[in-house]
Every structure is written in C-alpha cells, then in structure tokens.
Amino acid sequence: MQRMAGKEPIKVGILGATGTVGQRFITLLSVHPWFTIHALGASSRSAGKVYAAAANWKQITYMPNAVKDMIVHECKPEPFAECAIVFSGLDSDVAGEIESAFRAADLAVFSNAKNYRRDPHVPLIVPLVNPEHLSIIGQQQALHSPPLKKGFIVTNANCSTTAHVIALAALEKAFGPLETLMITTLQAISGAGYPGVPSLDIIDNVVPYISGEEEKIEWETRKILGGMEEMEGQTVSGRPLQQFDMHAQTPLKISAACNRVPVTTGHMINVSLKFSRRPPPSPQQVCEALKAYRSDAQLQGCPSAPLQTITVHDAPDRPQPRMDRAHQDGAGINVGRVRQCPVLDIKFVVLADNVSIGAATSSIINAEYAVLQGVVSS
Amino acid sequence: MQRMAGKEPIKVGILGATGTVGQRFITLLSVHPWFTIHALGASSRSAGKVYAAAANWKQITYMPNAVKDMIVHECKPEPFAECAIVFSGLDSDVAGEIESAFRAADLAVFSNAKNYRRDPHVPLIVPLVNPEHLSIIGQQQALHSPPLKKGFIVTNANCSTTAHVIALAALEKAFGPLETLMITTLQAISGAGYPGVPSLDIIDNVVPYISGEEEKIEWETRKILGGMEEMEGQTVSGRPLQQFDMHAQTPLKISAACNRVPVTTGHMINVSLKFSRRPPPSPQQVCEALKAYRSDAQLQGCPSAPLQTITVHDAPDRPQPRMDRAHQDGAGINVGRVRQCPVLDIKFVVLADNVSIGAATSSIINAEYAVLQGVVSS
C-alpha cells in the first residue's frame, strides 16, 4: 500500500479506542497508507490518561508506539474537530448519543455500532458489496436540522451478516436475485467483545443462542443486498428522496440460526440458498462466480480491500477458522464445500474474520471509498 | 432398575470390546438389571490378554471390576456360543465379515456399525422411534442360507441421525408426515472414536466436514421414519415379503450440513422443518407434542429407556452440550429454542449424547425390546 502521491495524511479519530473494536482500529490505522491517528476517545474513566495506561491491550500484535503516549479524550466533538474521519467502535449503549453529537458537529462518522443501521437515511455498507449506498449521504445531510455540510453517519454490518452477504452479492451479480436463504452460524467468541463470553460458558460447549443476532442477520441482509428507489413525490433540496428497497423486487425469505462456539476468531457460516432463476446455476458455476467476483471498492483502489475478495477452497474440509482466518489479514472471505442442496439449490460454508472484515476493516474500507468518492473532504 | 423377577441374567457378549463404543457397552452393561457380560471380543492383538491389559480405558467412570480379569477373545463365534445377545462396537472395516459370521452361527447381533444399515432385510432401529421394525427379523432369518432360527442382525443409527430423528418421530406422531428437513450439525469429537480427531485439527477451530455423514443422515432418516410395506407377489415361507418404504408416501426432502466442533461429547443439531399439514402446528403445539412423546420402548418396560424421552428447555440458550448431555445418563434427548422458521415452518435445536443414546444405549434398548418381544431367546 502506498501513500497517495502528493497528499497529506488524512487525520482520523477513533471513538471507543480502548475497547476490542477500537484496539483493532488502532492496529490497522497505525500502518495505514492514507490515514493518521489524530485523536482517541473513550469513556470518562479513561479520559485524561495516556493510551498505554488507559487500555487493557488484548491484540496479538503489540500496541503501536504511535498511540502509547496519546492522551485519551472523552467522546466529545471538540478534540476531534480536525479529524476528516471519525471511526466509532463504541458500545451500542452509548453509541447512539455520541455518534449523533459528532454528526451534528459536522464530523464524518464511520461506525461499527448497530444503533443507526436501521435509520432510513443512514447507509448500512459492507464495502465489498454495496458502497454505492453512500449516495444516501446527501439526503442525510439535507434532512438534518440544521442541514450539514460534512457531517454524516455511515454504518457497517454485524460481523456475521458481513460474512455471508459478500458471497451472496457475488452470486446475485452473476445469477440474479436470490429468493430464499437458510443460514446457520458457528460464531467465534471475539464477536462478543471483551470480557464477553465467560470461559465457563464456552469451553467444551456450544451455546445455541446469541441475543438479537438472528433478527439482525435477517434484516441487515435485505438492506445491504437491496437497492434504492425514489419515493414518489417526496423531495429534499429539490431532489427526489431515496429509500432503501429492502430487496423488495424479489422478496427474500431468510431464516438464521446462531450458535457460539469455542473458537477465538473466525465466524463459520453454513449457507443454503435458492435463486429466482430456473434452472439455477450449478455448483461449478457458483464456484466460478465466487472466484471471479471483484468488489467495486477494490476496483476503485481502496488500499485495504483484499486482492481476492472471495477465496474458494477445493479441499473438502476447508475453510477452517484457525487455518484460514488470517489469510489477507482477514480482509476477504473464504468459501468452501460448494455443493447442491437437496432442499434449496446450493449450499456452502463461509468463513470470515469477524474482527477484520467483520468489523474494523469494513469501516476503514468504507472510509477509503468515501475519500475516493470525494464524500469526505480530506 | 430391577432384575426381572424370577429370571436368570441374560448372557451377552461384546465385540470390539476394547474400542470406544465397546468401552461404553461395558460401562452400561456392567450395571444392567437383566444382562450379564459373558464374553468379550477384540482384535487378535488383544486376544488372549485379560481385559485390563488389553484395553486403553478412556471412560470417565472407572473400569468395572467384573471385566478386568476376563480374557479377551478373537471375534469368532465359538466363545460367544452361550450369549443370547452379542453387541457389536466393531469398526466398520471389520464389522461386515464378523457380524455376518456371528449371524450365520445363529447368534443375535445388535450392532452399532454402519455396514448393514442399508441391507433391505436388516432393521435400522432408533429404539425410541421405530422398534416395530424388528418385525423384519423373521424375513431376514428365512432368507438366510441356510435359514436361521435365532441369528440375526439389528443395527442402530448414526449418532447424529439418532439425535434429531427422535424429535421428528414425536412430531410426525402428533402432526402427521414431514415434507422438508434442513439440518446443520455441530458434532462432538467423541463421535469420531479414539484416537479420532487430532487435537491440532480442532482446538480453536471448527471443521465443516465429516466424511460420509451428510449422506448417512439423509438416507437413514428416511429408513427410520418410514414404514414397511408388502412387496406384491413376493413371499418367503408363505408370508409376503416386506420392504422398508423409505417414507415414500410423503417424500421427505432432507438437506444436512455437518460440522465438527471442539466439544468432547454431545451433538448439537440445528433443525428447520416443514410439515405436510397446512396450517402447520404452532411452536407452542410443537413444544407440547415433544414433551408428551413417550416411546414404545419405554411403555413396554425397557429398563434403559429414559423416563422423559424429550426434555424441552425453556431457557433461550439451552440445551448446551456441557450442561445437558449427562441428564438421564444421556438416554433421552434435549430440545430447545422451538420457534417459527421464516422459510420452512418450525426451527429448533436438539442436543443428544452421541456416545449414549447416539450409540451404545440405543443398541442396548433395542436388545431389551427384543427380549420383551420374545425375539431373543434368553
């Protein structure tokens, strides 16, 4: 990855900087070719301390020297005023108010929190799938009171939604709309943050339940894979209002079942699906479409987008979390066992690094894409 | 459990006695109210040794004193001649020939091996579901050359098939035939025997593949849940030939996806299903039917049948392998999270102890039922 020729580094801030997602943001941004970490925010308990004293560092790579001595701020807009981009790894119990305040202060927020994912004017973007949903930002700014020039909120998806939706996007692009989706997840403990899952609950065990997760997968998938449509007769600033169509042209039935398993990182997902198109593509055609898929984020030159969006495995027992999660620093996804489904059309497994493409990496590619589109003024 | 009043203990033998399933047979049979262990068989490497020297004991309960000094025999019929019942925990690579030889020697074999499960004259019995399939034994004996008086082979099902098929049987009994079944398994390592799964393959990992397992589940489920029908115009000993109908009257579409997870014991299964009947039963009705289900094995008085065939959990995060597998010594199954499926009708999770009702306990209840039916001459 190269610095953009002749460009100054773009200043970015990180909210929730001491948490699990915040630490991942720091790890990735400390070596980012475009961005430079300018401000860190956390709870009042951490504010005023240097980062090395405030954070209980839980990453496998060591804490970057660049942040060790940075003073952690409270999550208020002022210290972030110079940041062209603010990444949010906040917990959902505080993300709502804080992100709203940052947007109102005309700051561009790229959030990993769930709070605004269902807002009709906030795009929910998996950067390897639907970065074009960024186009809703103008409307979000125009409808804000008072209207905003630079501030907005962009969200990325739940870690388990992200994993399978990339594969589905590749298939819809090649073969047209999906009609039915059955998903069973085997999710890693890091998806629950830190301290997260107590060890007594998960060693030698499986927990067949993750609160709210199934509903999130079913809802988010439709917003991400769906398009946008004009709302008849409704305008803002003279332009027609847009809304997300939630995959309305081909209603998409989705059933998700979520399980927590004793794996540190890497969500494994069993997918079965049915296409609208009859006859459906063969497993061989599906493999080829998955391998050939290139995200627009990659084509446009986002430096954090993976070279190979979807790695398709031939070995019958791959992908596996421990063996495949670190490939491409977790920025792409892995698919394997593509075969016919006796009930629907096709089944396969997906593996994605839930802390990388499933969280911080998605936010970062979203921001890169926004820079390339000129949505962020750097 | 009580000895049968006024009855002598019934002598039983165990083939594959040093293996994982054999050890479980020994554990259970050493305290059985009806049966007494009379002969042990294993490979020629173990033959001639006392059991304590031959077996690498891997059970959590200690080796029963009664078997420690028993001499292990080769798996040949002679030393088992006095056994009214022979349980087989043999590996499939040797079970075919040995079980056949035992049957030919007029011995009653209850096998956990897969070799004869698809034989059209051998019943595949999950004792809490279809013990009535024992009725094929007469035909199996009559068609043998030369015809047999007492010898036969009865098989029980694969450990993951057993788990869900008990729940399905309860539902078909209450609401009529199923039409569609989607199954995703999270299977314990003990299902692979010993040494089985290398630890490097499964710690902090999931393996989304178990060789042959999906096909077994799809096939065995139909044989077990299906009925029997007369083959027109074909008779043996003057009685019409019977065949398994493989659930033919309502064709049952089944799609299974199998995963190995780092859990010692307890297969967890995510099930979604569709009934023929419209409208389908509600989740509440499904729960009631599962709770109310009583197996014929229990009603007839099989001492190893669980008091509660299906334990339905109300807590949203149960059952779990480590918490629920030992309930009723693993002889029943656990169901939880019964809810509507947005794609099919109903979804839920099943947990079963794969080494108990999923293996040895099933064989033993099958034998108990056969005793009660007079099929075994004790």
Add this chain to the structure above:
Amino acid sequence: MQRMAGKEPIKVGILGATGTVGQRFITLLSVHPWFTIHALGASSRSAGKVYAAAANWKQITYMPNAVKDMIVHECKPEPFAECAIVFSGLDSDVAGEIESAFRAADLAVFSNAKNYRRDPHVPLIVPLVNPEHLSIIGQQQALHSPPLKKGFIVTNANCSTTAHVIALAALEKAFGPLETLMITTLQAISGAGYPGVPSLDIIDNVVPYISGEEEKIEWETRKILGGMEEMEGQTVSGRPLQQFDMHAQTPLKISAACNRVPVTTGHMINVSLKFSRRPPPSPQQVCEALKAYRSDAQLQGCPSAPLQTITVHDAPDRPQPRMDRAHQDGAGINVGRVRQCPVLDIKFVVLADNVSIGAATSSIINAEYAVLQGVVSS
C-alpha cells in the same frame, strides 16, 4: 449415606446462595443425610425473589426442586435464626462484614471465603487434614465481645492449597515433618467463579498468574499443617490461650507458582518436596503412605468424607482433570507420578476437584465434624 438414627434433620442456611460456591452448596446439601436447607441468603438484588428466579444456575446437575420456590433473603441474621449451621459462599468483598454479623448473632458460620483465614482465633480447616483445629472455637467465643455461646466462624482453605495439603498431611503423618516444598499449579477456570475468566483470555492459552494465589498457598499451608501451642502466661476464662504455630518446630520453606489453564474443573498441581528425615522415604514408601492415609473426619463418621482419601494412580499419565475429577464426587484427591526428585526428595502430581473438596465439600465435612464433636448444637 444414612440419616442419623432418631435424629431430626439439622437446619442449615446458605449465604451467597446464588453464586458459584453457593450453587454447589445447594447441590450437595439438597441430598445430604443430616442437613436440610432452611434459609438462603444473597445480595439485595436477589432478595425477595424465589430462588429459581434469582439464580443463574450454572451447575451440571439440575436445580433441586426443594430450593426452587424458596424465597431468597438478604444476608442478615434474622431469617437464619433457626439454622444450626450457616454455610458461606460469599465473595470476599462482602464476606467480612456479613460473617462477622452472623457470628455476633450467635450463629455458627462455615465459610469458604478468605477473609478470616488469617484470624488468629479462627481455625483454617481442611477437613481431611486438621479438623482438630476446631478446638480453637472456645477461645474465639470467649474473646468475642460479648462472649458467644454458639456463634463462631470456621474457614476452609483456598482451592489449590486444599489439594496438595491433603497429600502433605499424609506424608508428615507417616514420615515426620517436611522441610521444603516447591509447587506449580495448573488451575481450572471454575476456581475463579462466574463470570470469572473471560474466554478470550484462556482458550488456546495459559495465564501464568493468579492474583494473590501464590502467597495464599505459601501462608495457608503452614497454618493448616502446623500445630497449636499455648501462649505463655496468657489465659481466657481461666484456660491458657492457644495460638497456631505455623509449622514453627520445623520451619517449612514453600515456593508456589500458579497458572490458569483452559480446563473447566480440576486443579492439577506439580509438587516437589524434601523431608526433614534422612534418609527420606522412597517413592514406593510414599505411595504406600498416601494410599493408607485415613482422615480423622472419615474415621469419626463424617458422611461426606471420601472412602479413599487419596487415590494413588499407577498409570504414568494419570491423574488427569477430565478423567479423574468426578471420582468419589470430587471429595478425595488423586496423586500420580510419585518419583524421585533430583533436587529435593520426592515429586508427584496432585489432582483435586476445586469446586468439591476444594470448596463446598470441605465446608460441609467441617460442619459434619463439628456436629459429631458437639461443637454445633443441632
């Protein structure tokens, strides 16, 4: 275990009833031959609720019906007034005040908490080792202001101290005092309570540190293995004051190193030791002494004392937590690999169930012993 002939059940209370140790107390006491659960205490958050609603039950055996509908009280003496014995599974941050208040209300408290272990008038008793230390109770009552008739506090030891100290007691009984002790522990996660150790900290990992644990082991071992001596010229109620001699006659050097490992239950301890006696006993003699050891608690008839205090394993790779922790319901300890130490005299490994003999079971046997000694008025 039999009810004591012609005796009424003895009413007992449980403090910290909703916690990990409290749940274990309930599990054990609900089937106890002498004791009946009469009152449950927990934090004000739980008080007023029925137990089934207040507790997040985490035991592998199901919640006993007898407690499901019991109302949970705050931890104040009044509702426990009829209890002849009060077991405390309280956290150390509240145990100090509450246990003191219960004692002041003339209640007999058997505590698993660490708060009073170092009190010079409170006995620290591992019931299979030093129940004779109960004799300090008279002095504890006499020195209380105002003096007590029935109230007192008895503590049991840290879960890792308990494990090895039982083996050491057997060896000191047979061969005289020890002089040097090197201990390295591999401790289970259940030792840290619930939620306890975050799974992200321990899956595929070892944590070579448990706060305060090494110092506790080094200190507690001396108090438990030591004797009592009269304090010259000091009396209470006309009798000479006693003090614990902390193994003073043969100063005992102890070095402990503590590690947390990804095991649910069962502390494994590597011990090396040196006797005062020259020449030291051989490994063979050590094995025999360990096997022969009978605790006074057992000899006096405590129903929860294990039949075999120390199970000595011959297999070179035993004991192991998963295989041996459940033996005798975890009431005894396991020793293996007894061999010469090239630096000290003898080395071996000890395994103990940290939630049974390492916690609740010890408190219960202590109470049983106190009943047999007439210290508790039932």
Add this chain to the structure above:
Amino acid sequence: MQRMAGKEPIKVGILGATGTVGQRFITLLSVHPWFTIHALGASSRSAGKVYAAAANWKQITYMPNAVKDMIVHECKPEPFAECAIVFSGLDSDVAGEIESAFRAADLAVFSNAKNYRRDPHVPLIVPLVNPEHLSIIGQQQALHSPPLKKGFIVTNANCSTTAHVIALAALEKAFGPLETLMITTLQAISGAGYPGVPSLDIIDNVVPYISGEEEKIEWETRKILGGMEEMEGQTVSGRPLQQFDMHAQTPLKISAACNRVPVTTGHMINVSLKFSRRPPPSPQQVCEALKAYRSDAQLQGCPSAPLQTITVHDAPDRPQPRMDRAHQDGAGINVGRVRQCPVLDIKFVVLADNVSIGAATSSIINAEYAVLQGVVSS
C-alpha cells in the same frame, strides 16, 4: 533480510519434508535470504509424488508455490548431492539410519531429531546459546570411517529444553554458573507433531506426562550449557580430542516435570533456580541481564536470529502463549514474572514458540552460523 551480496543462493534439502517440522522448514526456507530449497525427501509412500500431492499441509500460512510441484524423493543421499545443507525433520524412528547415511555421503546434516543429541562427537546446539560447540565437527569428521571432508551431523535441542536454556545462558553469562534448577513445563500440542495428541485426551484436560521429556530436559541442559575440555592424552589427526564437560565444573542439579496442556503452540515453562554465587543477583538484576543478552549468532549476522533474544515482560500476567508466541516470528523467547523464590534464588516463566525457535528456526540459525564460520562449503 538481504541476500548475501554477490553470492549465489545456497542449495538446501529437507528430510521429512511432509511432516510437521518439515512443513515448518519449508515455510521458513521458502523466504530465506541465503538458502534455496533444492530437494525434498520423505517416506517411500510420498516419494515420486509432487509435494502438493504428498503433503497434508497443516501450516497456517499457505503452501509456498515454489515447492508445490517439486518431486518428493526417498530419503537417500543421491538426489541431495548438490545440497550444501540438509535439514532433517525426520521422526526419530528413522532419523538414526538416514542421517548417518547422509553424513557418510559427505553431506552436512542439521537435524531436529533426537537420535544423535547424546553422541559425544555431535554438537547439540541451541543457536542463541552455544554455537561455538560447532568446533567439535572437525573431530566428528576425523573419527568417521572413512574420515569425512564435508559431512557431519549437528543437532538442535528438544523444544522445551530450548526455551529455558536461552534464559539460563543469559544468566550464567551475567552471574556465573547455576547450581540448581527446578522446571515445570506446560507444553503445547504442536510439540507432539501431527496427528500427535488425540483431541479426546486434551480438550478440557491436562496430561501430566510426556514420555521421555523430563529426562531429555535434564540431560540436554547440561550438554548445552556446559563447555568442552581436552581428553588427556587422546588425539585425533594430531590434535587433542575434545569432549563435552556436561557443566562439570559446577555440577548442575536439575529436576523437570512436564505437562501437556490444550494450547496449540507455545511452551510455557515455570523455572526456579539457584546461582553458585552468593549473594545471588536480585530480580531487578536478572531482568536487566535477560534484556541485555545478545546471542553470538545475532552478533555474527545470522539473518534468522531475533533482534531481541529475550523479551522481558513487565505485565504481571505475561507472557502468554496466544498473545506472545508470534512475536519476532517465534525466533526469540519471552520471560516474565521475574521474582524471588522462597526456596531457591529466583523464579520466572519462559514462553517459547516450540515450532519456531523450539525446532526449525534453531536448525536454520545453526546452519546460518555454520555458513558464516565456513564450516559449510556453500
């Protein structure tokens, strides 16, 4: 790491190339600045196949393209004739004969196998400790029949010996000879190779025994930390015969206890030790000496030697296998919890990556050092 200016790549071969250690050799050597993989050897089962077909690849990084199509040979010297260096990752049951044959064919063998570690003319080298023991090679060649020009065998140590011996070397360098050593290991499953430890033996478990390991640690430590001395009156080729003194000048008492824990990679070792010198150094002095230690391999310019030989951790709960094993690609070691030992002088924990510095990386640095010394003719 840079290619040596103006030098051709040095051709190397790998024996046991399909095994665990062999795969690690391939991973490291495929990106080595000096060496190029020229020939691969494995069992006759693999011979004749391309490597991609022969190997069951179990590394987390993907198989290097450079070896995928290389034909695997039997382990006979001919196809390795052009290799200046042959690395051996052979199992000990075949390493003895094969390595001997390669040496006899005048090939330089750097072996990870245990077979020749105790040979009085073969150096046992932990490259960050005693590379000067390479000087025995001349004698090894001279005593061979017929005498050798280029062939020899160099071994590296057991994976658990390697870990602690590096820390001990640093301490002996700073403070003079050690006198007593107590070691308790918590060893990762990858130390047992593949398939290695069955998962049923280690999930939720600890195995307090590794066959032969304790004796190996006790013996190897003395050979590595010891010096060399002339054997009075014995010469070869006119020069006095050398022998390893096994730390004879200050006899070193060592007691090791070995445990297997459910960790994929990273041996954790609890060390207590006593110096000859009175008074002994303080924990603070020990920390400083560990941090300051530079290996001769690093000073001489071995490209695979770590920049920081020993990383000393300040956090009380570090190092930990999952958090620290990957630091410097596992080429250095980690030390933490340096503190006083109440029995000996000092205690601390060591963590080392058993598959890197504990195995293949050691062999490779040994070879690099030999190249720099001119012992290998490249």
